Amino acid sequence: MPIPIELVDRLILALSNPGERILDPFGGVGTTLISALKNGRKALCVEKEELYCQIAQERVLDFFKGTLKWRKMGQEIYTPKNDSVAYVPEEWRGLGVY
Numbered sequence: 001m002p003i004p005i006e007l008v009d010r011l012i013l014a015l016s017n018p019g020e021r022i023l024d025p026f027g028g029v030g031t032t033l034i035s036a037l038k039n040g041r042k043a044l045c046v047e048k049e050e051l052y053c054q055i056a057q058e059r060v061l062d063f064f065k066g067t068l069k070w071r072k073m074g075q076e077i078y079t080p081k082n083d084s085v086a087y088v089p090e091e092w093r094g095l096g097v098y
């Protein structure tokens with residue numbers, strides 16, 4: 001699971017200006033590339049794993065095609081309504097662990 005693009009957006013926006021170049025020397029599956037491109041920066045990365053390079057390339061192409069999905073900046077956090085996935089296990093109650 002790649003890190004959220006929205007997370008990298010905050011760094012790109014805070015630490016660079018439009019048109020500048022962003023280098024990610026540990027590129028992974030290209031999340032930094034995508035964030036840089038969507039925020040009007042130029043981008044390049046280095047990645048040693050061939051598979052990750054292929055995935056990054058596909059994600060960048062999907063970005064340019066407009067088919068890449070990402071969570072919008074500032075979007076409200078989704079809280080599931082279904083009690084079966086959003087409940088505190090009985091054994092945790094009273095432990096103050098949440």
Ligand SMILES: C[S@@+](CC[C@H](N)C(=O)[O-])C[C@H]1O[C@@H](n2cnc3c(N)ncnc32)[C@H](O)[C@@H]1O
Nearest residue numbers: 024026027028029030031032046047048049052
């Ligand atoms: C945590 S991931 C990077 C995530 C990425 N920065 C992003 O925005 O999604 C770290 C990556 O660094 C790569 N890596 C580790 N050592 C490397 C090296 N010497 N040269 C190139 N890539 C390397 C790993 O294969 C891994 O994909």
